[in-house]
Amino acid sequence: xxxxxxxxxxxxxxxxxxxxxxxxxxxxxxxxxxxxxxxxxxxxxxxxxxxxxxxxxxxxxxxxxxxxxxxxxxxxxxxxxxxxxxxxxxxxxxxxxxxxxxxxxxxxxxxxxxxxxxxxxxxxxxxxxxxxxxxxxxxxxxxxxxxxxxxxxxxxxxxxxxxxxxxxxxxxxxxxxxxxxxxxxxxxxxxxxxxxxxxxxxxxxxxxxxxxxxxxxxxxxxxxxxxxxxxxxxxxxxxxxxxxxxxxxxxxxxxxxxxxxxxxxxxxxxxxxxxxxxxxxxxxxxxxxxxxxxxxx
Amino acid sequence: xxxxxxxxxxxxxxxxxxxxxxxxxxxxxxxxxxxxxxxxxxxxxxxxxxxxxxxxxxxxxxxxxxxxxxxxxxxxxxxxxxxxxxxxxxxxxxxxxxxxxxxxxxxxxxxxxxxxxxxxxxxxxxxxxxxxxxxxxxxxxxxxxxxxxxxxxxxxxxxxxxxxxxxxxxxxxxxxxxxxxxxxxxxxxxxxxxxxxxxxxxxxxxxxxxxxxxxxxxxxxxxxxxxxxxxxxxxxxxxxxxxxxxxxxxxxxxxxxxxxxxxxxxxxxxxxxxxxxxxxxxxxxxxxxxxxxxxxxxxxxxxxxxxxxxxxxxxxxxxxxxxxxxxxxxxxxxxxxxxxxxxxxxxxxxxxxxxxxxxxxxxxxxxxxxxxxxxxxxxxxxxxxxxxxxxxxxxxxxxxxxxxxxxxxxxxxxxxxxxxxxxxxxxxxxxxxxxxxxxxxxxxxxxxxxxxxxxxxxxxxxxxxxxxxxxxxxxxxxxxxxxxxxxxxxxxxxxxxxxxxxxxxx
Numbered sequence: 001x002x003x004x005x006x007x008x009x010x011x012x013x014x015x016x017x018x019x020x021x022x023x024x025x026x027x028x029x030x031x032x033x034x035x036x037x038x039x040x041x042x043x044x045x046x047x048x049x050x051x052x053x054x055x056x057x058x059x060x061x062x063x064x065x066x067x068x069x070x071x072x073x074x075x076x077x078x079x080x081x082x083x084x085x086x087x088x089x090x091x092x093x094x095x096x097x098x099x100x101x102x103x104x105x106x107x108x109x110x111x112x113x114x115x116x117x118x119x120x121x122x123x124x125x126x127x128x129x130x131x132x133x134x135x136x137x138x139x140x141x142x143x144x145x146x147x148x149x150x151x152x153x154x155x156x157x158x159x160x161x162x163x164x165x166x167x168x169x170x171x172x173x174x175x176x177x178x179x180x181x182x183x184x185x186x187x188x189x190x191x192x193x194x195x196x197x198x199x200x201x202x203x204x205x206x207x208x209x210x211x212x213x214x215x216x217x218x219x220x221x222x223x224x225x226x227x228x229x230x231x232x233x234x235x236x237x238x239x240x241x242x243x244x245x246x247x248x249x250x251x252x253x254x255x256x257x258x259x260x261x262x263x264x265x266x267x268x269x270x271x272x273x274x275x276x277x278x279x280x281x282x283x284x285x286x287x288x289x290x291x292x293x294x295x296x297x
Numbered sequence: 298x299x300x301x302x303x304x305x306x307x308x309x310x311x312x313x314x315x316x317x318x319x320x321x322x323x324x325x326x327x328x329x330x331x332x333x334x335x336x337x338x339x340x341x342x343x344x345x346x347x348x349x350x351x352x353x354x355x356x357x358x359x360x361x362x363x364x365x366x367x368x369x370x371x372x373x374x375x376x377x378x379x380x381x382x383x384x385x386x387x388x389x390x391x392x393x394x395x396x397x398x399x400x401x402x403x404x405x406x407x408x409x410x411x412x413x414x415x416x417x418x419x420x421x422x423x424x425x426x427x428x429x430x431x432x433x434x435x436x437x438x439x440x441x442x443x444x445x446x447x448x449x450x451x452x453x454x455x456x457x458x459x460x461x462x463x464x465x466x467x468x469x470x471x472x473x474x475x476x477x478x479x480x481x482x483x484x485x486x487x488x489x490x491x492x493x494x495x496x497x498x499x500x501x502x503x504x505x506x507x508x509x510x511x512x513x514x515x516x517x518x519x520x521x522x523x524x525x526x527x528x529x530x531x532x533x534x535x536x537x538x539x540x541x542x543x544x545x546x547x548x549x550x551x552x553x554x555x556x557x558x559x560x561x562x563x564x565x566x567x568x569x570x571x572x573x574x575x576x577x578x579x580x581x582x583x584x585x586x587x588x589x590x591x592x593x594x595x596x597x598x599x600x601x602x603x604x605x606x607x608x609x610x611x612x613x614x615x616x617x618x619x620x621x622x623x624x625x626x627x628x629x630x631x632x633x634x635x636x637x638x639x640x641x642x643x644x645x646x647x648x649x650x651x652x653x654x655x656x657x658x659x660x661x662x663x664x665x666x667x668x669x670x671x672x673x674x675x676x677x678x679x680x681x682x683x684x685x686x687x688x689x690x691x692x693x694x695x696x697x698x699x700x701x702x703x704x705x706x707x708x709x710x711x712x713x714x715x716x717x718x719x720x721x722x723x724x725x726x727x728x729x730x731x732x733x734x735x736x737x738x739x740x741x742x743x744x745x746x747x748x749x750x751x752x753x754x755x756x757x758x759x760x761x762x763x764x765x766x767x768x769x770x771x772x773x774x775x776x777x778x779x780x781x782x783x784x785x786x787x788x789x790x791x792x793x794x795x796x797x798x799x800x801x802x803x
Binding site for chain 2: 060061
């Protein structure tokens with residue numbers, strides 16, 4: 001985000017920086033989403049300090065303690081304990097780390113793959129474009145969830161596996177968006193100017209085109225991060241994602257499923273957090289799009 | 298997710314208005330029973346899951362009947378029997394019994410069934426139940442002679458449980474596939490509708506023979522639906538969509554107790570839970586070949602607390618791999634491993650795994666118990682990666698030597714003799730992943746000796762060896778919780794067999 005702002009400044013007039021800031025803070029959805037996301041990120045980073053208990057320590061004698069606002073609850077376990085007596089609040093905090101880690105890593109991996117392909121296709125056109133379009137079509141022909149389930153069933157679920165599988169599956173939207181954005185930028189005057197002064201191809205792509213398509217890239221990236229988080233939760237819910245005892249939110253929802261009729265908070269708390277996180281990312285992404293490209297509203 | 302919320306909302310609405318219960322239960326003598334697994338085949342010889350045993354006992358009969366309360370044997374399809382010598386038993390059969398398709402029951406059915414299932418080339422799934430049969434011969438229309446391969450004192454026990462009798466003409470014609478598609482037996486219920494993998498409907502057999510020890514009661518119809526998801530089962534029982542579910546986890550059962558139109562019945566079962574540790578040649582985990590590592594794993598798990606907090610009423614901690622009430626099962630002289638995480642860590646360090654150890658753990662039921670085990674193992678530095686599978690998938694993994702740790706349960710087919718339990722996992726059968734020949738020989742001796750005292754001694758030595766070498770982690774016996782509509786009268790037997798034929802209404 002910081003990078004984006006900086007590189008934008010370099011190509012805008014100096015006064016534009018102030019204007020951008022004003023636009024950012026005038027954007028309600030960005031302020032709300034970004035703020036919420038920031039809080040979750042800070043909480044996740046500070047999890048070891050904020051957590052009241054070790055998220056892995058089980059105490060079968062103190063299981064299913066309800067949150068503090070219920071009669072039987074206490075402040076020792078703010079959000080109660082789960083079915084193995086682990087502190088729910090601490091697991092929730094550490095779970096935020098896993099969700100964010102997955103969202104971020106998948107975004108980076110798929111972003112690199114998709115952006116590279118999109119830039120190449122958009123800039124060179126012709127056969128390169130055909131090849132990339134073919135790859136994207138092939139990839140789109142396979143439903144992400146199905147392929148992810150199959151791979152995980154064969155290789156076995158674990159955090160790195162989930163990140164890699166999703167990372168290698170979710171680059172399509174990056175490629176499609178980058179391709180069309182590059183095609184547009186390719187025909188603009190500053191690219192022609194760079195070509196005229198004899199800049200190398202890599203200099204043009206990385207130095208001229210990439211900074212100019214960054215806004216679109218950021219919007220896609222936020223969407224993909226949110227969708228990766230949801231996919232991980234779904235996989236974990238199905239028992240094929242992150243494996244216990246890691247405190248993934250999807251896994252927590254899955255474990256709490258057995259108790260939803262009588263101890264609904266067990267499923268409601270991680271469910272709410274997951275919804276909030278995805279909402280925050282999507283709001284922030286939406287806001288960013290409006291800031292960078294208000295004409296697209 | 299959307300579907301899921303809809304489902305929940307639907308369940309709640311149903312519960313509130315009590316829809317769907319109008320045409321079932323006491324008024325028309327029917328029971329709707331939901332079970333989580335569908336059997337691979339309804340033919341009792343071609344599945345090894347509990348629901349298969351339950352259907353088997355309702356649709357078919359056995360030669361001998363064992364009273365579940367007294368353990369006493371009575372004739373069922375056989376009117377009398379006598380042990381001719383160590384390996385030969387002769388049976389007099391009942392006259393005038395008819396199969397559901399009208400075929401008459403006589404010696405040919407018994408002879409054909411026993412010889413068919415005993416032949417390994419027919420690939421009966423439950424070899425343990427039939428491998429002891431050498432041959433059956435017809436003496437006359439109502440007299441049969443059975444020869445066992447070796448001296449096999451538990452024969453009567455098997456003949457009163459899993460060894461059901463098929464109609465010879467029909468079975469010869471259609472085989473196990475046909476028997477699965479259209480099951481035919483002599484039992485108190487007959488199959489009237491079968492939607493493979495979805496549901497099976499049993500209706501009272503109107504021509505059931507009057508002298509059967511399985512006395513028919515008022516229940517006319519049982520609809521068994523296979524509902525894999527326990528939450529759906531709970532929603533169904535709460536909303537009066539089903540009348541009877543079993544294996545409800547302790548927590549949920551305790552919560553359902555508070556619902557006024559439901560009752561919860563529980564009791565200990567013969568089903569034991571234990572963990573195998575693959576220590577045979579070519580095990581995927583070298584560490585498990587080290588006895589110290591295996592002992593550390595046992596020391597790491599607090600079984601007492603697990604039994605008290607999450608397993609439930611009626612269960613007990615085990616020290617050997619068998620159910621204590623089975624003939625020949627004992628933990629005398631076997632070392633018991635108390636909960637001692639420090640000792641576990643010390644043993645691991647001694648074995649060279651001071652910095653931790655990565656293992657796979659495969660499991661198929663009672664996932665919360667598996668997760669508790671994983672938590673305990675983590676506390677001593679063992680990272681167990683959970684593979685939670687369907688039973689058949691887990692069995693394949695074990696039989697192809699790809700499993701490291703397993704979280705197993707075994708119900709012994711309700712056979713009250715240790716030969717149905719320990720040898721399955723330590724007698725070089727397909728599920729044996731420790732393979733100690735000394736243990737095998739002792740178990741074999743126990744299985745094939747006639748004198749009860751000698752049998753007990755052999756089993757004792759085998760069980761002691763298994764415990765000394767820590768070949769497996771004996772966990773606990775499992776209780777079973779049934780949740781049923783409040784006006785049904787029934788008992789929880791240790792053999793996990795709901796006997797719908799004898800259930801009545803309050």
